[in-house]
Amino acid sequence: MDWHQIWEIASTPDNVPIVALLFLVPFYTWYAFRQARANDRLIGELEASPELAKSHHRKTFPFRPEWTREVHVWPYLLRIEFLAAIIVTVILMIWSITLNAPLEEPANPNLTMNPAKDPWYFLGLQEMLVYFDPWMAGVVLPSLILVGLAAIPYMDENPLGAGYYTLKQRKWAIAAFCFGFLVLWLTMIFIGTFIRGPGWMWFWPGQTWDHSRVVFEVNRDLPDLFNITGAWGKGILGAVVMAIYYGVAGWLVHKVITLNEFNRKIYRRMSFLQYLTLQFFLITMLLLPLKIFIRHAFRIKYIWITPWFNI
Amino acid sequence: MADENGNGKEQKGLTGVLEKVKVDTRALKDKAAEEIKTYKEYDRTQLYKSVFRVKHDETPRGRALGILTNVFLHLHPAKINRDAVRYSYTWGMGGISFYLFIVLTFTGVLLMFYYHPTKGQAFRDIIYLEADVPFGKLLRNMHRWAAHLMVITVWLHMFRVFLTGSYKKPREFNWVVGVVLMLFTLLLSFTGYLLPDDQLGFWAVTVGTNMARATPLLGHEGPFGPQLGMNPFNDVRFALLGGSIVDANALLRSYIWHCIGIPLVISLFMAVHFWRVRKDGGISGPAPVMLESEIKEIKRGAVAAPIKAGGR
Amino acid sequence: MSDSTDATVLSQKPKPEVKAAPTPPGKPAPKSTSPGTAQGENEIFQKRRHIIWTCIIGYLGVSFLMFLRYFFPRALFEPSTVFKIGYPSDFSIGVDTKFQKAYRVAVVKEPERLFVIFLKCTHLGCTPDWKPAEDKFKCPCHGSGYTSEGINFEGPAPRPMDRAHVELDAEGEMIVDTGKLFSWFKGEPSHFNDPGAYITV
Numbered sequence: 163m164d165w166h167q168i169w170e171i172a173s174t175p176d177n178v179p180i181v182a183l184l185f186l187v188p189f190y191t192w193y194a195f196r197q198a199r200a201n202d203r204l205i206g207e208l209e210a211s212p213e214l215a216k217s218h219h220r221k222t223f224p225f226r227p228e229w230t231r232e233v234h235v236w237p238y239l240l241r242i243e244f245l246a247a248i249i250v251t252v253i254l255m256i257w258s259i260t261l262n263a264p265l266e267e268p269a270n271p272n273l274t275m276n277p278a279k280d281p282w283y284f285l286g287l288q289e290m291l292v293y294f295d296p297w298m299a300g301v302v303l304p305s306l307i308l309v310g311l312a313a314i315p316y317m318d319e320n321p322l323g324a325g326y327y328t329l330k331q332r333k334w335a336i337a338a339f340c341f342g343f344l345v346l347w348l349t350m351i352f353i354g355t356f357i358r359g360p361g362w363m364w365f366w367p368g369q370t371w372d373h374s375r376v377v378f379e380v381n382r383d384l385p386d387l388f389n390i391t392g393a394w395g396k397g398i399l400g401a402v403v404m405a406i407y408y409g410v411a412g413w414l415v416h417k418v419i420t421l422n423e424f425n426r427k428i429y430r431r432m433s434f435l436q437y438l439t440l441q442f443f444l445i446t447m448l449l450l451p452l453k454i455f456i457r458h459a460f461r462i463k464y465i466w467i468t469p470w471f472n473i
Numbered sequence: 474m475a476d477e478n479g480n481g482k483e484q485k486g487l488t489g490v491l492e493k494v495k496v497d498t499r500a501l502k503d504k505a506a507e508e509i510k511t512y513k514e515y516d517r518t519q520l521y522k523s524v525f526r527v528k529h530d531e532t533p534r535g536r537a538l539g540i541l542t543n544v545f546l547h548l549h550p551a552k553i554n555r556d557a558v559r560y561s562y563t564w565g566m567g568g569i570s571f572y573l574f575i576v577l578t579f580t581g582v583l584l585m586f587y588y589h590p591t592k593g594q595a596f597r598d599i600i601y602l603e604a605d606v607p608f609g610k611l612l613r614n615m616h617r618w619a620a621h622l623m624v625i626t627v628w629l630h631m632f633r634v635f636l637t638g639s640y641k642k643p644r645e646f647n648w649v650v651g652v653v654l655m656l657f658t659l660l661l662s663f664t665g666y667l668l669p670d671d672q673l674g675f676w677a678v679t680v681g682t683n684m685a686r687a688t689p690l691l692g693h694e695g696p697f698g699p700q701l702g703m704n705p706f707n708d709v710r711f712a713l714l715g716g717s718i719v720d721a722n723a724l725l726r727s728y729i730w731h732c733i734g735i736p737l738v739i740s741l742f743m744a745v746h747f748w749r750v751r752k753d754g755g756i757s758g759p760a761p762v763m764l765e766s767e768i769k770e771i772k773r774g775a776v777a778a779p780i781k782a783g784g785r
Numbered sequence: 786m787s788d789s790t791d792a793t794v795l796s797q798k799p800k801p802e803v804k805a806a807p808t809p810p811g812k813p814a815p816k817s818t819s820p821g822t823a824q825g826e827n828e829i830f831q832k833r834r835h836i837i838w839t840c841i842i843g844y845l846g847v848s849f850l851m852f853l854r855y856f857f858p859r860a861l862f863e864p865s866t867v868f869k870i871g872y873p874s875d876f877s878i879g880v881d882t883k884f885q886k887a888y889r890v891a892v893v894k895e896p897e898r899l900f901v902i903f904l905k906c907t908h909l910g911c912t913p914d915w916k917p918a919e920d921k922f923k924c925p926c927h928g929s930g931y932t933s934e935g936i937n938f939e940g941p942a943p944r945p946m947d948r949a950h951v952e953l954d955a956e957g958e959m960i961v962d963t964g965k966l967f968s969w970f971k972g973e974p975s976h977f978n979d980p981g982a983y984i985t986v
Contacts, residue, residue: 176621231555232554239549257614258611265599273672280681281666311631312649322763326759
């Protein structure tokens with residue numbers, strides 16, 4: 163267990179933000195879920211008793227009927243903003259005094275460092291390059307991520323939970339988002355920072371980064387498994403497999419969308435367009451972990467091979 | 474007699490003048506003393522009143538005016554929901570991101586004083602800045618870490634907005650603007666990465682722009698690109714780099730995008746983002762919880778109402 | 786505007802600006818049941834307020850000083866001011882401007898001495914041109930005129946042009962340093978006869 167290697171990676175100044183993320187994200191997730199649980203408890207109470215539902219102020223914060231509903235921004239909000247600015251400045255100053263921004267050797271087009279890594283916020287994309295072609299991992303998937311994010315409000319027909327934390331009332335939306343953000347995006351960044359070493363090889367935490375390690379990893383394509391060699395054959399097989407995947411995944415997603423009475427209620431509010439868009443994004447999002455899995459479990463590189471692109 | 478008279482008149486003239494001077498000086502002194510007394514009540518002078526148009530006393534009206542009449546503060550409403558002040562609801566990440574943006578702009582402008590965006594000088598300028606410029610190292614560190622911190626706070630902000638459902642009606646569009654802002658934050662970070670012209674930045678940009686050459690249709694190595702006539706000298710990668718290689722043109726373009734192009738655009742989007750927060754009803758919560766039984770059923774087949782003429 | 790009663794708001798004393806953690810606003814200010822405690826608490830608030838504001842103003846003040854200092858680097862990389870102009874025998878009596886373009890100097894040789902004028906107009910810094918037909922240096926910017934020795938006699942120039950340090954090296958070649966200048970300020974003694982300001986020929 164090479165602790166020194168771990169320390170080396172974690173203390174590299176440019177990696178410190180990820181270490182910070184490792185603490186900040188779980189903390190804020192816990193912080194949010196704590197409030198969500200409190201709200202869900204309140205919702206449970208209100209649903210159990212209609213009179214309470216009528217008379218309750220409906221928040222989990224301290225409440226007195228004689229208190230005004232609003233307070234002046236000056237001073238109450240401004241002083242908190244001021245405090246936040248002070249705290250952020252202090253953190254930034256301490257950080258800037260103790261850690262130095264990296265500066266490597268002058269740019270040399272003839273010599274690439276090993277490993278050559280993107281800035282940490284793009285490491286998720288760089289990790290995807292292992293499993294997809296550059297055009298897919300670098301252009302299509304990021305565009306889909308952005309468009310998918312932008313489309314969220316227009317696909318979400320659940321009116322509950324607008325303005326307060328809740329788990330009970332938005333189970334699936336939160337699960338999907340946390341899956342995409344925490345499990346996929348942040349985990350990929352974590353892998354790209356701590357796991358990927360020289361040659362982009364996989365090093366478990368504690369393993370020393372060995373530049374001369376050799377890995378024999380023979381990958382094959384899906385058509386090879388079936389001994390299909392013709393270009394037409396490969397293209398058709400890949401298309402069929404992708405179609406099957408979209409079909410099966412679509413069916414599974416539909417099962418979730420219509421899982422219980424509440425889900426079905428929301429489903430009935432959705433238009434056809436909303437439904438299709440949601441299906442498309444969810445299925446495509448699941449394509450990534452699936453491809454990672456079949457690469458590691460079965461050493462399969464490409465599923466669909468055409469003269470113009472490979473997936 | 475005439476002498477005496479003459480003398481007397483002269484003397485009277487002289488003493489008269491002296492007297493007049495003495496009286497005048499005293500009058501002037503009194504006037505000055507009076508004037509100085511009025512300056513003690515500085516907030517009554519026209520000079521003060523012309524700068525500070527409004528009196529901010531400790532009354533509700535004074536407090537409201539303090540916000541509403543201030544060019545920097547009037548982004549805020551005069552009053553806000555009592556619970557929205559709680560840190561546990563918003564985490565303050567949006568405001569912190571904005572604050573970091575200002576810090577980055579300020580430190581960034583200062584850094585520009587010692588940086589030439591040319592291949593021959595960029596790298597040496599960073600070394601010069603860190604070694605020979607007082608507080609240069611500190612400033613560069615602040616700029617870089619504030620940039621990383623801003624990416625983190627933007628992500629946390631997005632996370633919070635999602636978890637509180639604050640993208641739902643009527644705030645959908647503001648969420649979209651937020652996604653665009655996040656993209657620009659990442660692009661600012663990316664363009665800044667190349668500027669030191671060191672190995673780290675150079676290869677990061679090489680990898681990044683090489684992905685651009687793989688763009689479908691627009692890249693010379695992307696699906697259907699060559700079929701559309703794309704080659705290394707006219708595809709989208711060429712447009713980004715100003716050339717077919719990551720060289721002096723790429724550095725200069727990166728510099729301009731980083732310092733002027735993207736900041737201008739992101740400021741525009743920020744203005745829209747803040748505007749929409751106010752116009753959509755302010756901070757979304759914490760809102761009273763809604764029960765499932767209270768969901769209003771949408772009548773299927775009913776035509777949605779258009780936007781009311783004359784606004785909401 | 787909300788219809789909250791102003792009376793309610795007024796009856797609550799505004800919370801002092803300084804709090805370690807934001808307390809739920811609206812908590813009534815400590816009732817002054819026992820004047821001693823209320824007084825004591827107020828004093829603590831005042832002290833806290835003072836400390837925090839002092840720290841903030843101090844930080845901003847120090848930042849401002851750092852900001853000013855930032856604009857004066859400790860080392861400058863500017864072109865060298867030292868150069869060679871050949872041997873005294875290369876020059877004839879009079880004004881020679883063959884090094885004006887390269888080094889901004891005019892070499893003046895007199896029967897007894899040779900000196901080098903640094904061609905920076907003492908008015909606002911332009912480069913005066915030598916006009917042999919009129920036997921004077923004339924500055925194109927505002928018309929300052931200097932004699933063949935660089936002494937101002939017409940126009941807005943307040944004093945003669947400076948002369949550069951000049952010395953002979955081991956081979957007898959002249960080395961000029963325009964980084965070391967000799968001046969003659971009005972009302973002060975001239976430095977044109979100081980060692981280094983000329984070469985005896």
